[in-house]
Amino acid sequence: MKLSDLKIIITGGAQGMGAYFATKLLEAGAQVAVGDVKDELLAQLPAGIHRRKLDVSNEADVVAFVAWANEQMGGLNGLVNNAGILRDGLLVKKDRATGAVTKLTTEQWNAVIGVNLTGATWMVREVVAKMVETEQKPGVIVNISSIARHGNRGQSNYTAAKAALAANTVTWSKEFAAFGIRVGAVAPGMIETPMTQGMNQKARDALVAAIPVGRVGVPEDIWLGVKFVLECDYFNGRTIDVDGGLSM
Numbered sequence: 058m059k060l061s062d063l064k065i066i067i068t069g070g071a072q073g074m075g076a077y078f079a080t081k082l083l084e085a086g087a088q089v090a091v092g093d094v095k096d097e098l099l100a101q102l103p104a105g106i107h108r109r110k111l112d113v114s115n116e117a118d119v120v121a122f123v124a125w126a127n128e129q130m131g132g133l134n135g136l137v138n139n140a141g142i143l144r145d146g147l148l149v150k151k152d153r154a155t156g157a158v159t160k161l162t163t164e165q166w167n168a169v170i171g172v173n174l175t176g177a178t179w180m181v182r183e184v185v186a187k188m189v190e191t192e193q194k195p196g197v198i199v200n201i202s203s204i205a206r207h208g209n210r211g212q213s214n215y216t217a218a219k220a221a222l223a224a225n226t227v228t229w230s231k232e233f234a235a236f237g238i239r240v241g242a243v244a245p246g247m248i249e250t251p252m253t254q255g256m257n258q259k260a261r262d263a264l265v266a267a268i269p270v271g272r273v274g275v276p277e278d279i280w281l282g283v284k285f286v287l288e289c290d291y292f293n294g295r296t297i298d299v300d301g302g303l304s305m
């Protein structure tokens with residue numbers, strides 16, 4: 058699709074990669090509606106972007122947001138399914154000094170699955186339902202997965218959600234073909250955003266050492282992948298890893 062023809066929702070777009078994608082899409086002439094739990098940061102987005110508080114893990118919120126975005130933009134034909142959180146922890150951990158055994162908590166598990174999997178799925182469901190109800194096509198969905206989808210120490214919850222999102226990119230590409238909607242995904246490696254800025258220096262240095270291109274990614278690197286999925290009408294049902302060659 059042409060970027061200028063898009064009427065597109067971006068979740069988790071108040072900061073980080075989502076805010077970058079929103080700005081790029083606005084500059085390209087698209088209509089953009091951004092939702093995020095951080096409503097205080099939504100105010101800082103460039104003028105012209107529609108914005109509203111959204112918690113993707115709250116089903117009623119998702120339904121209301123999609124209806125609002127459809128109204129604001131006079132239609133809907135795209136989604137960048139970007140909202141995500143981390144609550145890292147080993148599934149089981151033994152303290153070397155004390156011998157104490159700790160476990161990943163139910164709260165850590167449920168929070169990540171609730172936002173990164175259930176929330177992302179509700180967004181796809183509502184956007185597609187709205188497009189089908191209102192007979193809008195063609196359409197395109199870009200799921201933001203992660204390189205952690207291949208498995209990563211300390212991220213059982215995050216890996217489960219991001220792998221499911223990549224797998225369902227295939228499922229949904231098959232289910233929505235009849236509606237003229239394509240579904241693709243981009244799986245970033247380590248990208249410079251508020252999400253990764255809190256990382257401790259030792260872990261960060263070890264990760265950078267494992268990236269063959271020798272640097273952390275920036276939102277522009279991932280935008281190139283998202284733009285490709287949006288524009289290439291022959292791309293469907295696949296996930297692109299954009300990670301500098303990093304193997305976790």
Ligand code: NAP
Binds near residue numbers: 075
């Ligand atoms: P970010 O800087 O943390 O931005 C994500 C935004 O989404 C934040 O404003 C966040 O608010 C918001 N959000 C969290 N939960 C939400 C919810 N329930 N409903 C709506 N918005 C919510 O993250 P990012 O680094 O740009 O990441 C964007 C996407 O890329 C995420 O899906 C992430 O998992 C994925 N990703 C990132 C990296 C990376 O290295 N940065 C790598 C691979 C994949 P809070 O700050 O309050 O949580």
